[in-house]
Amino acid sequence: MKPAPFDYVAPTTIDAACALLAEAGGGALVLAGGQTLMPLLALRMSQPFIVVDINRIDALKGVTRVEGGTRIGPVTRQNDIITDTILAEALPGLVTATQHVGHHQTRDRGTVGGSIAFGEPAAELPAAAVALGATIEARSIRGTRRIAADALYLGPYATALEPDELVTAIHFPDWPAGTITLFREVARRPGDFALVGLIGAFAVTGGRIARVGIAWFGMGPTPIRARQAEAALRGQPAAGLDARGVAALAVADTAPFDDHHATAEYRRTVGERIFSRALAEASVLF
Amino acid sequence: MAIRINGTETRAPADPRVSLLDLLRETLHLTGTKKGCNQGACGACTVLADGERILSCLALAVQFEGRSITTIEGLAGQDGMHPLQLAFIEHDGFQCGYCTPGQICSAVGMAAELARGAPSAVTTDLGAATVRFTGEEARERMSGNLCRCGAHNGIIAAITQTYAGAAL
Numbered sequence: 001m002k003p004a005p006f007d008y009v010a011p012t013t014i015d016a017a018c019a020l021l022a023e024a025g026g027g028a029l030v031l032a033g034g035q036t037l038m039p040l041l042a043l044r045m046s047q048p049f050i051v052v053d054i055n056r057i058d059a060l061k062g063v064t065r066v067e068g069g070t071r072i073g074p075v076t077r078q079n080d081i082i083t084d085t086i087l088a089e090a091l092p093g094l095v096t097a098t099q100h101v102g103h104h105q106t107r108d109r110g111t112v113g114g115s116i117a118f119g120e121p122a123a124e125l126p127a128a129a130v131a132l133g134a135t136i137e138a139r140s141i142r143g144t145r146r147i148a149a150d151a152l153y154l155g156p157y158a159t160a161l162e163p164d165e166l167v168t169a170i171h172f173p174d175w176p177a178g179t180i181t182l183f184r185e186v187a188r189r190p191g192d193f194a195l196v197g198l199i200g201a202f203a204v205t206g207g208r209i210a211r212v213g214i215a216w217f218g219m220g221p222t223p224i225r226a227r228q229a230e231a232a233l234r235g236q237p238a239a240g241l242d243a244r245g246v247a248a249l250a251v252a253d254t255a256p257f258d259d260h261h262a263t264a265e266y267r268r269t270v271g272e273r274i275f276s277r278a279l280a281e282a283s284v285l286f
Numbered sequence: 287m288a289i290r291i292n293g294t295e296t297r298a299p300a301d302p303r304v305s306l307l308d309l310l311r312e313t314l315h316l317t318g319t320k321k322g323c324n325q326g327a328c329g330a331c332t333v334l335a336d337g338e339r340i341l342s343c344l345a346l347a348v349q350f351e352g353r354s355i356t357t358i359e360g361l362a363g364q365d366g367m368h369p370l371q372l373a374f375i376e377h378d379g380f381q382c383g384y385c386t387p388g389q390i391c392s393a394v395g396m397a398a399e400l401a402r403g404a405p406s407a408v409t410t411d412l413g414a415a416t417v418r419f420t421g422e423e424a425r426e427r428m429s430g431n432l433c434r435c436g437a438h439n440g441i442i443a444a445i446t447q448t449y450a451g452a453a454l
Contacts, residue, residue, distance in 0.1 A: 002324075008302030008348055031346075038305070038344040039325035051302070053349060083404050088412065099407040103430025104399070105392065106326055108338045109345065190407070190429040 003041040010053040014060065014139060017052055017166050022141045024050050026163040031055070032075055032114035035106045060113070060168065063087055069173045074113020078125075079104070081112060091172055093181025097128040097199055100183070103191040113167045119152070119159045122193040122218035124185070126153060129170065130223045131199045131215035136161075137169040144168070153222035175211065179203045180282050184274040185217075188261070194218040195262045196271045198226075198250075198278070204238045204286045219271055220255035228253055229275075238286035247276035287351040291316070292360030298348045306350060307331045307342035310357060318358035318387045322432075329431035332388040332395075333357045339395030341430075358387035361394065370394060373444035381435035389431045393445045396427045400449070419450045 011017045021028050027049035031037055040046035054060055060075040063084050070090045072081070081087055081098040088095060101107055101115065101124050115125040116136065129136070129149035136147045138161055152159050161167070185197035200214035212233045214226040229250035233241070256267035288295040291314065299309055307324075310316045310333070322330030324343045331342040334356040342355075361368040370390055373379070380386040400417045408426045409417055417423060424445050425438075433441065 003303045005303065008346070010349075031349075034346070034349075035326055035341075035344050038346075041303075042305075042324060042343075051346075053346075055349060079404065096407075099405075102326075103329070104396070104406075104427055105329060105332055105339045105341045105430045106344070108335075108340050190426060 002044065004044050004047040006041075006048050007050045008053065009050060010056045012056045012058075014057060014166065014168055017054055017057060018139055018141050018164070020050065020052050021164045021166060024048075024052075024164075028052050028163070030117075030166060032117075033077065033106075033110040034114075035102065035110040036114065036118050036120065054166070065090070066171070069171050072112050072170045072172065074111060074117070074167045074170060076112050078102070078107035078110045078112060078115070082107070090174060091132065093132060093179075093183060093199060093201055094125075094128050094172065096181065096183045097124040100124050100185050100191075100194075100197075106191075112170060116149070116152075116170060117159065117161060117167045119157050119222065120193070121153075121156050121220060121222055122195075122197070123223075124194070124197065124199070124217060127197065127215040127217035127223035128199050129172075130225050131213040132175070132201055133173050133213055135171045136167055137171065138162075138165040139168045140164040140166065146171070150225060155221045175201055176203045176205065179211075180285050182278045182282050184278050186270055186274065196256075196267050196274065198271070198275055200226075200278070200282075202233070202238075202282060202286070207238055209233045209236050209238055209286075214250060216250070216254055216271065218256070219267060220257075224254050226250035226253050238283060241279060241283050243276045243280040243283065246279060247272045250275050289347065289350045289352075290354040292355070292357060298351050302346055302348050304347045305343055306333070306345040306347045306355070309347040310342060310355075316357050316359050319391075320384055320387060322384070322388075327432075328385070328388075329392060330385050330388040332392045332431065334391055334395055337395065337398055339392050356391070358391055361390065368394070370444065370448045373448045374441070377440045377443040377447065378437065379440040379444040380433070380437050385431060385433045385435075389428070389433070389441055392428060392431045393424075393441075393449075396424070396445075397449045399427070419446070421446060424449075 029048035031053045061073045134149040180202045182200040185194045197217040203211040216224045251272045256264040310319050320330040322328035326344045333342045406426045
């Protein structure tokens with residue numbers, strides 16, 4: 001029993017959870033799947049006064065189709081994403097990315113909202129949210145707002161969410177039929193955090209790339225959108241792409257670190273290679 | 287509400303900080319479930335919660351009120367050990383044995399996942415009602431359970447004997 005003392009509450013409604021977060025004045029933490037929070041509590045790196053367990057709020061679970069997109073409840077388990085029939089159709093790239101999150105045991109508890117709200121820079125789901133253009137719905141007693149995933153991440157584990165805000169949904173926009181998703185991850189062992197990873201979606205209409213979203217993970221302090229590469233690809237003919245040139249642009253937007261797993265130089269080199277190869281492979285499908 | 291552990295109703299701890307793992311080991315003295323890393327990296331504490339495999343070190347016990355937990359102590363039946371336990375012995379699926387309870391609980395959960403068609407990163411036929419057992423599937427799906435002795439080949443052999451071709 002190592003965590004510092006805390007009070008535990010398990011509200012059953014969103015309103016009750018928001019009221020608790022407001023009352024706590026920044027001293028509360030939300031417990032979803034707990035696969036990241038529990039070690040932080042045990043190591044006392046995180047010492048909330050109150051833990052608000054949102055697992056008993058049914059309104060925060062499940063996947064539904066909405067106008068122009070798909071709404072995912074934040075307490076939807078990662079393994080339920082992998083087997084969801086709506087997502088298999090609408091967001092196959094998200095399903096692939098989720099298969100690489102942790103291990104089966106952690107995905108049985110770990111949630112989509114937890115991973116996205118936590119913002120681990122080397123995690124798959126925050127990058128998937130950025131690449132696929134998701135928006136995060138956050139509620140507090142002050143009201144509800146939507147934050148583009150793109151604007152959510154401020155630094156390692158730092159997001160634009162206020163301490164009294166609860167993520168109530170993640171909205172993924174529809175991508176056109178035939179959209180191709182790329183996913184690549186380099187890790188020492190399956191289930192480890194990525195040394196380098198990327199996810200990209202490409203919608204081709206009339207032989208041209210009509211819509212594109214690309215994000216890196218493990219390549220800087222946050223998930224990083226490859227803006228220069230996206231700009232270079234948007235509107236271009238899908239045939240005869242300069243995969244190496246675009247890969248160099250994509251890496252130019254990253255800011256990887258040296259750490260005991262790999263050097264920044266290694267990450268840039270590997271990132272450029274996997275991007276270039278993935279794009280060349282995908283362009284055959286365009 | 288109580289937590290049902292291997293069929294016995296148990297009161298949830300008064301202190302919310304108690305992990306499911308600590309409840310099992312320190313309060314109930316069910317020490318089959320092991321504490322390895324206590325941070326979700328090793329899989330030694332894997333138990334089944336309503337048949338789903340989870341890491342008991344990353345769960346607060348109070349969260350499991352009203353749910354049913356099965357540990358290694360609960361796997362054997364009236365007529366002796368679980369077939370997978372026997373297969374682990376036959377195939378030397380361990381050396382020191384520390385990771386073994388987690389490995390076995392994990393593999394029992396895995397068999398149920400294959401039976402209900404839950405795909406993994408290496409599954410090719412995503413539409414199938416059940417996923418076919420292969421060594422590659424087993425290795426991918428058991429990746430959350432580490433064995434520092436290096437008994438993985440024996441572990442996979444034991445799991446293969448028990449579940450390959452069996453009606454899942």
